[in-house]
Amino acid sequence: MRIILLGAPGAGKGTVAKLLTEFDGSVQISTGDILRSAVKEGTPLGKKAKEYMDRGDLVPDSLIMDIMEARLQEPDCRNGFILDGFPRTIPQAEELKKLLTKLNIKLDFVANLDVPRDVILDRLTTRRTCCNPECQAIYNIKSNPPKEDGTCTLCNHQTIQRDDETEEAITNRLETYNQKTAPLIGFYEKEGLLKTFLSLSSKDTVADIKKTLQS
Numbered sequence: 001m002r003i004i005l006l007g008a009p010g011a012g013k014g015t016v017a018k019l020l021t022e023f024d025g026s027v028q029i030s031t032g033d034i035l036r037s038a039v040k041e042g043t044p045l046g047k048k049a050k051e052y053m054d055r056g057d058l059v060p061d062s063l064i065m066d067i068m069e070a071r072l073q074e075p076d077c078r079n080g081f082i083l084d085g086f087p088r089t090i091p092q093a094e095e096l097k098k099l100l101t102k103l104n105i106k107l108d109f110v111a112n113l114d115v116p117r118d119v120i121l122d123r124l125t126t127r128r129t130c131c132n133p134e135c136q137a138i139y140n141i142k143s144n145p146p147k148e149d150g151t152c153t154l155c156n157h158q159t160i161q162r163d164d165e166t167e168e169a170i171t172n173r174l175e176t177y178n179q180k181t182a183p184l185i186g187f188y189e190k191e192g193l194l195k196t197f198l199s200l201s202s203k204d205t206v207a208d209i210k211k212t213l214q215s
């Protein structure tokens with residue numbers, strides 16, 4: 001499959017993307033994950049991105065486009081990809097359109113994950129992430145908790161609350177989403193690529209996306 005997942009922070013893009021990779025071997029491409037490992041490794045990219053990310057602001061479009069132009073040409077993308085957290089702005093969407101034309105790649109559709117705001121807020125403040133960069137399993141202290149001592153059930157590393165999951169950063173991320181990313185819904189509607197899924201359970205959403213792919 002070749003799809004874009006669109007949705008507010010906390011809409012479940014990461015979880016849905018991971019489940020979809022198990023379906024047909026398409027790779028998940030998360031710009032957030034790529035940036036977080038660059039920050040952790042202290043690469044030049046990570047040094048540039050960190051201050052934006054900690055505040056909950058978007059990283060400049062030019063940096064993101066450089067990452068994505070290289071990433072989409074890696075061999076593992078040939079079987080398909082699920083874009084998670086990209087594009088995030090209208091300029092990124094316009095650049096992506098040019099890039100896909102150049103690479104002769106056609107998208108199946110853009111899946112817009114629609115989740116009520118109170119559900120989103122609750123999910124973001126209760127989210128914990130495994131600190132192991134190879135794992136990054138996502139937990140929720142209410143609905144899907146890690147082990148009692150806070151370690152990951154998959155790899156035993158500690159689960160942590162991300163720096164951008166403080167209340168202040170979360171409010172900022174949601175505002176940034178409304179201002180910069182929500183306009184992509186109209187953009188992809190015009191392109192004839194938009195499919196909206198009311199997304200309360202990741203499993204149901206994955207099933208709906210698979211059905212849409214097969215129809």
Ligand code: ADP
Binds near residue numbers: 033054058085173
């Ligand atoms: P979220 O849970 O907010 O969807 P992500 O893991 O997708 O978070 O991204 C974390 C942070 O990385 C964002 O708040 C932003 O600073 C940066 N980021 C990720 N993807 C992009 C992008 N496409 N454009 C600009 N910044 C990005």
Ligand code: ZN
Binds near residue numbers: 137154155157
């Ligand atoms: Zn883990």
